[in-house]
Amino acid sequence: MSMNDMKLGRRLALTVLGFGLAVPRAFAQAGTYPSRAIKLLVGYPPGGGADILARIFANKLSPLLGQPVVVENRPGAGSTIAAAALASAPPDGYTLFFAESGILVGTTIYDKVGYDPLTLTPIGALGNLPYSLVVNPAFPATNVRELIDVLKASPGKYSYASPGVGNIAHLSAEMFQKAAGVQIVHVPYKGGTPALADLVSGQVPICFVSLPPALALARSGKLRLLAVTSAKRSPVAPDVPAISETLPGFNAAASIFLLAPPETPAAIVYRLNAAIRTVMAMPEVLADFIAQGATVETSTPQQLTALFHQELGSWGSIVKSAGVRME
Secondary structure, eight states: OOHHHHHHHHHHHHHHHHHHHHHHHHHHHOTTOOOSOEEEEESSOTTSHHHHHHHHHHHHHHHHHTSOEEEEEOOOGGGHHHHHHHHTSOSSSSEEEEEETHHHHHHHHBSOOSOOGGGSEEEEEEEEEEEEEEEOTTSSOSSHHHHHHHHHHSTTTOEEEESSTTSHHHHHHHHHHHHHTOOOEEEEOSSHHHHHHHHHHTSOSEEEEEHHHHHHHHHTTSSEEEEESSSSOOTTOTTSOBGGGTSTTOOOEEEEEEEEOTTOOHHHHHHHHHHHHHHHTSHHHHHHHHHTTOEEOOOOHHHHHHHHHHHHHHHHHHHHHHTOOBO
C-alpha cells in the first residue's frame, strides 16, 4: 500500500467516524437552512446529459427545500472548473455541485486545477450515467465487432470525439481502446453537444457521449448508435447492445453525486442528504432519469466517501495507463 493510499484510508476512517458522531447533533442544528436561493453548479454546457439531469433534480429539490435551486453551468476542463469554483465557495450550503466521477481524477490530468477532490464535502450519490458509442452513418461499421475490425486494420487513422479531456466519456474511450487493442485519435470538445454536431456533419467519425442526445439523433438517422458503455443494456434503449457483449467485463459508467464546499457543517450535509433521498425516491424523477439513460442510486455521505476511494483507484489506473494529461 502506498503512502497516499494510507493517508486516504485514514481520512476515510476519520470521515466515517466524524459523520457517525455528528448525526444526532446534525439534525438538531439544521435550524432554518436554507433561507435563500441555492446555486447548483454543473461542469458541462446546457443541453448535455449532466445538465439535463441536474435540472430534473433541481426542479424537485427546490420545492422540497422551500427555496430556488438555480443551475449554473461552468463548463470546461473536464468539469474541473466547476469543481474549483465549489472548492473556493463558502461552506454554507448555498453552493452545491452536481458532479460526476471525472472530477476525482481531474487533478492528475490538469495542472493547477485549484481543488483537492478529497477535501470536497460528499453529500450523497444520485445515480449512474452510462455513455454511448456512436458513429457517423457513413462509417463502415454497424456494430462493435465491425468497428474493432476497421480500427485494427488502420491503427491511428480514425479519430473520436468526446465532451472533453478527463471526463468519463473520454476515459471510457481509453478503456475501450485498451480492451479492444485499437488506436483512435482523441478530439476533445467543450461538451457533448458540439461533439455530436461535428460527428453528424462528418468532421469526426466516432464519438463517446451521453446516451439521450445520441439516441435522439440515432432515431432520426443522423448517426448510428453502436453500443452503451454500461455492463448491461440500458432500460431506455433495450435494443442497443452493451460493449460488454463484444468485450466481456467492459463497464464504464459515471457515478453522479452531490458535493458541497470543504468543511460544510454536518447539519447541512444531513439536511441535504435527506432531501436527496426524498427527491430520488419520487416516481417521476426515477422515470425522468431512466428516460435520460441514467439509473438512480442514493447513499449516505460515508458511502459516497468510500465510493470516491474505489473510483480514484479504478479510473486513476485508466488515466495512468493511457497517459492522459493536459498542461
